[in-house]
Amino acid sequence: MRGMWSGLQALILNDCPYAYYIHCCAHRLQxxxxxxxxxxxxxxxxxxxxxxxxxxxxxxxxxxxxxxxxxxxxxxxxxxxxxxxxxxxxxxxxxxxxxxxxxxxxxxxxxxxxxxxxxxxxxxxxxxxxxxxxxxxxxxxxxxxxxxxxxxxxxxxxxxxxxxxxxxxxxxxxxxxxxxxxxxxxxxxxxxxxxxxxxxxxxxxxxxxxxxxxxxHCIDVLDMNAHYIARQGRAHAMELLRLSSALEPQEALKSFRSSDLCLLVMNFYPQDFIDYDKQVLEKEFYHFEHNVVQDPEFKKLKISTATTKRVFSAMKVVKTNLRNKMENDFLTDSLMLYIEKDIASTFSLDSIVDDFEDLKER
Incomplete structure (x- = not known):
């Protein structure tokens, strides 16, 4: 209707230059x-x-x-x-x-x-x-x-x-x-x-x-007098802390709580997972529990959370608002260099350039 070149507005203006166009108020409201x-x-x-x-x-x-x-x-x-x-x-x-x-x-x-x-x-x-x-x-x-x-x-x-x-x-x-x-x-x-x-x-x-x-119509009616559980503020934070404890490695050794991990995804990180991933998530946890958590070698591991805490601290430095579109592989490599910067500082820039040059003919 209001196209500048081939819309009805342009066709009318060709014949009547003094005409003017006003967008429909009802359509704007709609x-x-x-x-x-x-x-x-x-x-x-x-x-x-x-x-x-x-x-x-x-x-x-x-x-x-x-x-x-x-x-x-x-x-x-x-x-x-x-x-x-x-x-x-x-x-x-x-x-x-x-x-x-x-x-x-x-x-x-x-x-x-x-x-x-x-x-x-x-x-x-x-x-x-x-x-x-x-x-x-x-x-x-x-x-x-x-x-x-x-x-x-x-x-x-x-x-x-x-x-x-x-x-x-x-x-x-x-x-x-x-x-x-x-x-x-x-x-x-x-x-x-x-x-x-x-x-x-x-x-x-x-x-x-x-x-x-x-x-x-025989439709179940909600109980309006039931106790309302707030999902914000302190109760919301407490639920997040409780569910997040399922990510603690030591919890996997004691009792792997796949249900809490599913609730963590559904209630706090729904936008980070596509619908298909949400549907298969519970079954994937079952596979993980059977193949990893129940493995005898896994039970012998001595787990420390220091590395995990260092990663989360480093992520605030590496993945800033200006880098919010960073891909996972690049983020992982950047975190590794930042966390192990003492080791990375011993690398020679010339050796890195030589190794990169030998990887593939450009």
């Missing part, structure tokens, strides 16, 4: 909201799960038809129980709607459609799992079903629905072809006030709705 929401891990995870669910259910015409049939049956059941009103325009049968990043209102429609067809979606997913052609597809679809029926997903689903109901009117006004700036300013003010009111007084009502929904 992109800012999407970016902000992705910074909150549970919200970002919620929308990823939502997209995953919609992709699976809308993967074929057959599944779409199954969803429509299940929705029709559910509507008929609720009407028989007198839980739904019946009049013209109500209880329309539709499909799950996919959210679009440039339209925040589409997120509201997507959340609302899933909430409205939650029971039908769960039934269709169960049918898909039963009809899976192989274990790989069954595992993928079971993951989607487990995500749908988790308390965290249901809670955020209701939270997003309540929040987006408040902001939807403002979004619609910003996307209107005929802008009424005064009306938009009033909506900004009222939207902020309603969000603050929901933040101050809406918790009890939201939690009651979520618990009722979970009980209706």
């Amino acid at each position: 992109l800012a909201l999407v970016k902000a929401s992705k910074q909150v891990v549970p919200i970002s995870h919620f929308f990823l799960t939502l997209l995953f669910l919609i992709r699976i259910v809308n993967a074929s015409c057959k599944r779409n038809e199954q969803l429509k049939v299940a929705s029709a049956n559910e509507i008929a059941r609720l009407i028989d129980l007198e839980e739904l009103e019946t009049r013209s325009g109500l209880n329309q049968i539709s499909t799950l709607q996919r959210p679009v990043e440039t339209r925040w209102s589409s997120h509201f429609r997507s959340v609302s459609s899933l909430l409205r067809m939650f029971t039908s979606t769960a039934k269709v997913l169960q049918n898909i799992i039963d009809d899976a052609i192989d274990e790989e597809h069954r595992a993928e679809e079971k993951s989607a079903y487990d995500g749908l029926t988790s308390f965290e997903f249901v809670f955020i689903l209701h939270l997003e629905k309540e929040t987006m109901e408040i902001t939807d009117k403002l979004c619609q006004a910003l996307q209107s072809q005929s802008q009424d700036i005064l009306n938009v300013m009033h909506l900004v003010s009222s939207t902020k006030a309603l969000i603050q009111k929901f933040r101050d007084d809406g918790w009890d009502g939201l939690l009651t709705t979520v618990i009722s929904f979970c009980e209706k």
Whole structure:
């Protein structure tokens, strides 16, 4: 749209040099909201799960038809129980709607459609799992079903629905072809006030709705009165110290604690390991325990932690902020030279140059 050479802006300016381009305020707001929401891990995870669910259910015409049939049956059941009103325009049968990043209102429609067809979606997913052609597809679809029926997903689903109901009117006004700036300013003010009111007084009502929904759909509810264990501050530090003690070489001689090492990775260093490494880590510890720790020769070793402590001290000097992209091999060689600098100082520079020259013809 706003490309300087071949965009619509450039084409119009070629014919009308006095025209000027203003980026759509609604799109700017939408992109800012999407970016902000992705910074909150549970919200970002919620929308990823939502997209995953919609992709699976809308993967074929057959599944779409199954969803429509299940929705029709559910509507008929609720009407028989007198839980739904019946009049013209109500209880329309539709499909799950996919959210679009440039339209925040589409997120509201997507959340609302899933909430409205939650029971039908769960039934269709169960049918898909039963009809899976192989274990790989069954595992993928079971993951989607487990995500749908988790308390965290249901809670955020209701939270997003309540929040987006408040902001939807403002979004619609910003996307209107005929802008009424005064009306938009009033909506900004009222939207902020309603969000603050929901933040101050809406918790009890939201939690009651979520618990009722979970009980209706046989979803396990978390115990809100359970004792909360803080994961920051002193408790966080104490847990780190306790788990780190599993790295002490003497601990391997006494009782190798692979479970503590796995927790250390998951809770404190998740970004340092890829997902595959995390999955196979526990089995690798089992191999290490069987092949190394239980080896008779290993048990005879007299272990000192002095070298380990020297390495960690040296690492602060060698791997600084300016060298944060240093590869492991280069870091190891640099640490070795720094730690054993007394030995390295005895080497002649000329001998090192000669050895390097003899390694390979350049």
